Amino acid sequence: MISAYQKEIYEQPEVHRLLLANYNAKIKEIAGIFRNKNYKFILIAARGTSDNAATYAKYLFSSMVHIPTGLAIPSLYTIYDQVPDMRGGLVIGISQSGQGSDILAVLKQAHAAGVDTLTITNDIHSPMAEISDYVIDVCAGKENAVAASKSYTGEILAVAMLAAAWAGDESRLKEIQKVPEWASFVLDQHENVKKAARWYAEIDKLIILGRGYNHCTTSEIALKVKEITYVTAEAFSGADFRHGPIALLEDGFPVVVLAPAGKTLADMQDLIREVKERKVRLSVISNDEHVLGESDYAIRLPADLTEWLSPIVVTIPGQLLALELAVAKGLDIDHPRGLKKVTLTM
Amino acid sequence: MISAYQKEIYEQPEVHRLLLANYNAKIKEIAGIFRNKNYKFILIAARGTSDNAATYAKYLFSSMVHIPTGLAIPSLYTIYDQVPDMRGGLVIGISQSGQGSDILAVLKQAHAAGVDTLTITNDIHSPMAEISDYVIDVCAGKENAVAASKSYTGEILAVAMLAAAWAGDESRLKEIQKVPEWASFVLDQHENVKKAARWYAEIDKLIILGRGYNHCTTSEIALKVKEITYVTAEAFSGADFRHGPIALLEDGFPVVVLAPAGKTLADMQDLIREVKERKVRLSVISNDEHVLGESDYAIRLPADLTEWLSPIVVTIPGQLLALELAVAKGLDIDHPRGLKKVTLTM
Numbered sequence A, B: 001m002i003s004a005y006q007k008e009i010y011e012q013p014e015v016h017r018l019l020l021a022n023y024n025a026k027i028k029e030i031a032g033i034f035r036n037k038n039y040k041f042i043l044i045a046a047r048g049t050s051d052n053a054a055t056y057a058k059y060l061f062s063s064m065v066h067i068p069t070g071l072a073i074p075s076l077y078t079i080y081d082q083v084p085d086m087r088g089g090l091v092i093g094i095s096q097s098g099q100g101s102d103i104l105a106v107l108k109q110a111h112a113a114g115v116d117t118l119t120i121t122n123d124i125h126s127p128m129a130e131i132s133d134y135v136i137d138v139c140a141g142k143e144n145a146v147a148a149s150k151s152y153t154g155e156i157l158a159v160a161m162l163a164a165a166w167a168g169d170e171s172r173l174k175e176i177q178k179v180p181e182w183a184s185f186v187l188d189q190h191e192n193v194k195k196a197a198r199w200y201a202e203i204d205k206l207i208i209l210g211r212g213y214n215h216c217t218t219s220e221i222a223l224k225v226k227e228i229t230y231v232t233a234e235a236f237s238g239a240d241f242r243h244g245p246i247a248l249l250e251d252g253f254p255v256v257v258l259a260p261a262g263k264t265l266a267d268m269q270d271l272i273r274e275v276k277e278r279k280v281r282l283s284v285i286s287n288d289e290h291v292l293g294e295s296d297y298a299i300r301l302p303a304d305l306t307e308w309l310s311p312i313v314v315t316i317p318g319q320l321l322a323l324e325l326a327v328a329k330g331l332d333i334d335h336p337r338g339l340k341k342v343t344l345t346m
Helices: A003-012 A010-035 A049-064 A074-080 A102-111 A127-131 A150-166 A171-176 A179-187 A190-200 A212-229 A238-242 A266-277 A291-292 A307-328 B003-008 B012-035 B047-065 B075-079 B101-110 B129-131 B150-166 B170-176 B179-187 B192-200 B212-229 B240-241 B265-276 B289-294 B307-328
Strands: A041-045 A070-072 A089-095 A118-119 A134-137 A205-210 A233-235 A252-259 A281-286 A297-300 B041-045 B069-071 B089-095 B116-121 B132-135 B204-211 B232-237 B254-259 B281-286 B299-301
Touching: A003 A010, A003 A307, A003 B150, A010 A150, A010 A171, A010 A179, A010 B204, A041 A102, A041 A118, A049 A089, A049 A212, A049 A307, A049 B075, A070 B069, A070 B129, A070 B179, A074 A102, A074 B047, A074 B170, A074 B212, A089 A102, A089 A205, A102 A118, A102 A127, A118 A150, A118 B069, A127 A134, A150 A307, A150 B265, A171 A297, A171 A307, A179 A307, A179 B204, A190 A281, A190 A297, A190 A307, A205 A212, A205 A238, A205 A266, A212 A233, A212 A252, A212 A307, A212 B075, A212 B116, A233 A238, A233 B047, A233 B232, A238 A266, A238 B041, A252 A266, A252 A307, A266 A281, A266 A291, A281 A291, A281 B041, A291 B307, A307 B299, B003 B012, B003 B179, B003 B307, B012 B150, B012 B179, B012 B240, B041 B101, B047 B089, B047 B150, B047 B212, B069 B089, B101 B129, B101 B265, B116 B129, B116 B150, B132 B192, B150 B179, B170 B254, B179 B307, B192 B232, B192 B281, B192 B299, B192 B307, B204 B240, B204 B265, B212 B232, B240 B265, B254 B307, B265 B289, B281 B289, B281 B307
Parallel strands: A041 A070, A041 A089, A089 A118, A118 A134, A205 A233, A205 A252, A252 A281, A281 A297, B041 B069, B041 B089, B089 B116, B116 B132, B204 B232, B204 B254, B254 B281, B281 B299
Antiparallel strands: none
16 A cells, blocks of 8 residues: 555645745745845744754855844744844744644734744644644645655745745746756656665665755755654765764765755765765766766756755655655554654653 | 874863853944844855854844845856845854855855955954955864864854844843853763764764754754764654655664754754654653663763753764764774865865
């Protein structure tokens, strides 16, 4: 029987199509309001998978809307009761369920201080949505697998739509329309991913390297692998990796490098050279022919994929890698030990 | 022969004494200026070990000075050339060497935009120091080991001094004076740390759990362990751990929990119960008798250690753990494979 996780991975192109069709106008409306607000900074509160969506949002809002964006510290709101002065800013909560009590606490205090709040969620009737001034529905439909897939790429697609609309960037808004097609393209790489997974399955470690906009993608892939395969997968920015963790590498160590074409590609090429000197088991996810040729297992991205949207697409082979590692290890994918779908953090 | 790393770990109480003696007045002067500036937000740029110092600073400035604080994204400055509008904020660079080219790029662009800049560094003649409006010397003296120790606790002590002075909090400024004595106390735990390390040495995985102010400490300890022992050590906030990675735990998995007395202790107690159910090898660093009694190997903290300063002190047994794991594995501590003291990131 096919797992709920696999089924939901395959629903992604359709979720993206729905979000683009149903929510474009609403997101443009919110973006139009935000453009006149002149926010001095943005704080984003999220946990788990949605924390990786928050990282993507941090990159896009910083670079495309030019507003300094940081991740909120929920424990200051729930445990220490010593919070920053949020006035003049926008506070965003991101959550599949819209129920995380610590994220809700951040939104509540922002709201009480008269600060604008936005929630991006898969449940528009959730407590987080109800307390927020603005709400974006990621339109993923009910997500049954404990490991989130479609809700994550839905969240970051919503973030991309909001950032492009907020920046008033029509050419980017056009590019976004290609996302469902790109998502289908990488689903067709499933067999290649399966081969890499079989080759990795005997080792219970994995390192995922990426940079720039795909910083979030490295963390999200590592999280999926940890959640359903119990492999100690670790994500690194190429930059931070050279500052210490590169010492970990030894013969046969499994390494996945995210190297979509774009401004970070040259640096990832250098890093590929450096890790190959250490004789690792290298799999590369890329749309650059040269880089694909360098890897032991190549996973292909669409040729026309644009860098800023690549996190939505590059995540998908990572989800499949986690799936196939779990299959190769004979694990129960929809019931990972010790996890629940909704985690209530105080 | 004793390693440079061990020698420098033991120099820490003296470094802290020097910093407190030489720099208190200067930091108070800078804090006095900052108090009148009314910064809307703070952006901190750092890499590697100093990135963990930046996380500590983010917690202190958010909670004690009440200014929203985020970590800068260096690649927006060096690769994408699309940066946030930093006006109205303060930009801080943290670096042992003061040479990281990407961190320098953040400071240069802030400076060019007329934004105030502060550098916290161990080399006040470095390029980062030279371009900054304000400079704090961490007074650690030359650091020879590739794995940073005294420069890290020097950096975060400087951050604590600045935050307390900026908040005008005399009682906290008094508490800081105890840091050198607390650092000496935990150095006396070396034998207990050695016992835990021997028990962990046969396994090449390690999980470090902490929360709140010690979020930075979990990451810093994991980084030290990775740098010099090649063990895949991973750090988690207790909160994020329950959102997925807890699935990793199985019989005999080595886990270190940071549980100093304070507002996060109750949550760490719950987490200790949860991880014990999974029959892990548990070592706890704490000053709470009950929690110490729960662990297989207990590492004691000073009884009067205050929570906000605990990261400076709790890091030290972590440094010793990395050291003793490397000793047990027969590794060359001062020459970890593939690492240099100064990493130049573009």
